[in-house]
Amino acid sequence: MQKLFDEVNSLDKRCYEKFLLSEDLLMEHAASNMALYISEKYSSFESILIVCGSGNNGADGIALARLLHTKFDVKLYLSTTPKSSMAQLQLQRAKTLEINILNKLFEADIIIDCLFGTGLNKPLDEKSTNLLNTLNSYNSFKIACDIPSGINNLGQIQNIAFEADVTITMGALKTSLFSDVAKDYVGKIVVANLGIQRNLYEIDSNKYLLDESDMNLPFRNKKNSHKGSFGHLNVVAGCKKGAGIIAANAAFNFGAGLVSVVCHENLDLPYHIMQTHFVNENCTAIAIGMGLGKYETDEIRKILNKKVPKIIDADLFYDELICEGLNQEVVLTPHPKEFVSLLKLCKIADIDVSELQNNRFLYAQMFSKKYPKVVLLLKGANVIISKNEKLYVNRFGRAVLSKGGSGDVLSGLIGSLLAQGYEILDAAITASLAHAIASKNYSKNNYSLTPLDLIEEIKKL
Numbered sequence: 001m002q003k004l005f006d007e008v009n010s011l012d013k014r015c016y017e018k019f020l021l022s023e024d025l026l027m028e029h030a031a032s033n034m035a036l037y038i039s040e041k042y043s044s045f046e047s048i049l050i051v052c053g054s055g056n057n058g059a060d061g062i063a064l065a066r067l068l069h070t071k072f073d074v075k076l077y078l079s080t081t082p083k084s085s086m087a088q089l090q091l092q093r094a095k096t097l098e099i100n101i102l103n104k105l106f107e108a109d110i111i112i113d114c115l116f117g118t119g120l121n122k123p124l125d126e127k128s129t130n131l132l133n134t135l136n137s138y139n140s141f142k143i144a145c146d147i148p149s150g151i152n153n154l155g156q157i158q159n160i161a162f163e164a165d166v167t168i169t170m171g172a173l174k175t176s177l178f179s180d181v182a183k184d185y186v187g188k189i190v191v192a193n194l195g196i197q198r199n200l201y202e203i204d205s206n207k208y209l210l211d212e213s214d215m216n217l218p219f220r221n222k223k224n225s226h227k228g229s230f231g232h233l234n235v236v237a238g239c240k241k242g243a244g245i246i247a248a249n250a251a252f253n254f255g256a257g258l259v260s261v262v263c264h265e266n267l268d269l270p271y272h273i274m275q276t277h278f279v280n281e282n283c284t285a286i287a288i289g290m291g292l293g294k295y296e297t298d299e300i301r302k303i304l305n306k307k308v309p310k311i312i313d314a315d316l317f318y319d320e321l322i323c324e325g326l327n328q329e330v331v332l333t334p335h336p337k338e339f340v341s342l343l344k345l346c347k348i349a350d351i352d353v354s355e356l357q358n359n360r361f362l363y364a365q366m367f368s369k370k371y372p373k374v375v376l377l378l379k380g381a382n383v384i385i386s387k388n389e390k391l392y393v394n395r396f397g398r399a400v401l402s403k404g405g406s407g408d409v410l411s412g413l414i415g416s417l418l419a420q421g422y423e424i425l426d427a428a429i430t431a432s433l434a435h436a437i438a439s440k441n442y443s444k445n446n447y448s449l450t451p452l453d454l455i456e457e458i459k460k461l
Contacts, residue, residue, distance in 0.1 A: 031063035033192035061114025155179025230257030231419030240291025250412030287415035405451035
C-alpha cells in the first residue's frame with residue numbers, strides 16, 4: 001500500500017529545512033519528471049500547449065516548457081499574469097529561450113493543465129470555467145500537473161474540472177485525488193520524484209492507497225485439513241431471500257468450509273449450501289442485513305450479541321438496533337445513503353448524501369474515532385475502509401459493479417474470510433480488493449455483469 005497525504009506543503013518545507021533542497025530545485029525536478037514522461041511517450045515534434053496559472057503550478061508548467069523547447073513544438077498560454085516569485089522567475093527564464101507565448105488557445109496534440117494545483121480554495125470564476133470547458137472540448141491527450149484544475153484540496157468540484165488522461169502528481173499521493181467525484185477526472189496517476197526518493201520525502205500518514213499486492217487470498221497451503229478447518233459462515237436471509245443466497249454462494253466459492261443460510265422458511269438452495277432455522281452454535285462468523293427487511297427484534301438482538309465476527313449490511317443501517325452491535329468485532333458495509341442513516345443513529349452527524357459525498361474521508365474518520373473496534377467499508381467509486389482512525393482506499397472498482405447483487409457478493413466474501421479466521425480489517429481489505437479486481441477482469445460489455453459472473457471471476461483470481 002502507498003501513503004496518502006491531505007497536504008504536502010509541510011513535506012516540501014521539510015525538504016528545504018532537513019535536506020537543504022530549495023524550492024527552485026524541487027520545481028526543477030517536478031518539471032523534469034513531467035518532461036521525461038512526455039519524452040518517453042512521444043518521440044517526434046508533437047504540438048504541446050501548456051496552460052499556466054499565476055502561482056507555482058503555473059511555474060511548474062513554464063519550467064516544463066523550457067525543458068521541452070526545441071524537442072517539441074511547445075507553446076505557452078498564460079491565463080493571467082504570473083504572481084508567485086517562482087512563476088515570475090520561470091517566465092524570465094523561458095523568455096531567454098524565446099518560447100512562444102500565445103494569447104489564445106488551440107487544439108494541440110498534447111495539452112498540459114498547470115492552472116491551479118492543490119492550492120485551489122475557492123470556486124472558479126467565469127473566465128476559468130470557460131477556459132476549462134474549452135480545453136475539455138479538445139480531442140488532445142491531456143496531462144494534469146499535480147491535480148486536475150477545478151478539484152480542491154478536499155477532492156471537491158464546484159462546477160467543472162480538467163478531464164485528464166494522466167495526472168502527474170508531485171512528491172506523494174494526495175487524498176484529494178481519490179474522492180469519488182475526482183475519479184472521472186484524474187485518469188492514470190503518476191508520482192513525480194522531487195529530488196529525493198519517495199520514502200524519504202514522505203512521513204507517517206493515517207491514510208493509505210491499497211495496491212493489488214495487499215490482497216491476501218485464502219489459498220489452502222496445509223495438506224492436513226478438513227471442512228471444519230475453514231470455518232462455518234451463517235448468512236441470515238430475510239424477506240428478499242435472493243440477497244442472502246447470493247452472499248452464501250459467494251462465501252462458499254471464496255473458501256469457507258461450510259455455509260448455512262438462516263431462514264425460518266424453507267428455501268430452494270444450491271446443493272452445497274445448507275439451511276438452518278436459527279444461527280448455529282458452532283458458526284465462526286455471521287453475515288446479516290442483506291435483504292433482511294422486517295425481522296423479529298429480539299432475534300436480531302440475540303444474533304448481534306453473539307460473540308463471533310460479523311459482517312453487517314443493508315437494512316440494518318436504518319434500525320437503531322445496530323448501535324447495540326458496535327462494541328465488538330464487526331465489519332459494516334454501507335452505501336452512502338445507508339451511511340448517512342448510520343451516522344444519524346449513532347449521533348455522529350445529521351447530514352444528507354451530498355454532504356457525505358463531498359466529505360467522505362472526514363465522516364469515515366469521525367465514525368472510526370467513535371467506534372475503534374469496528375471496520376467501516378464505505379462503498380463508492382473509490383471504496384474507503386477505516387478502522388481506529390486509519391483509512392484505506394480501494395480504487396480498483398469499476399462501473400460494472402453498479403448492479404443489484406454486487407454488494408451481496410461483497411458481504412459473502414467478507415463473511416467467508418471472517419469465518420476462516422481473518423482479522424476483521426484484513427478480511428475487509430482482501431474481500432474488497434478481490435471484489436473490485438474481479439470486476440476489472442470481467443471482459444464482457446460493462447453493463448452486463450451479474451452476481452454469478454462476478455463470483456466466477458473471483459474464482460479465477
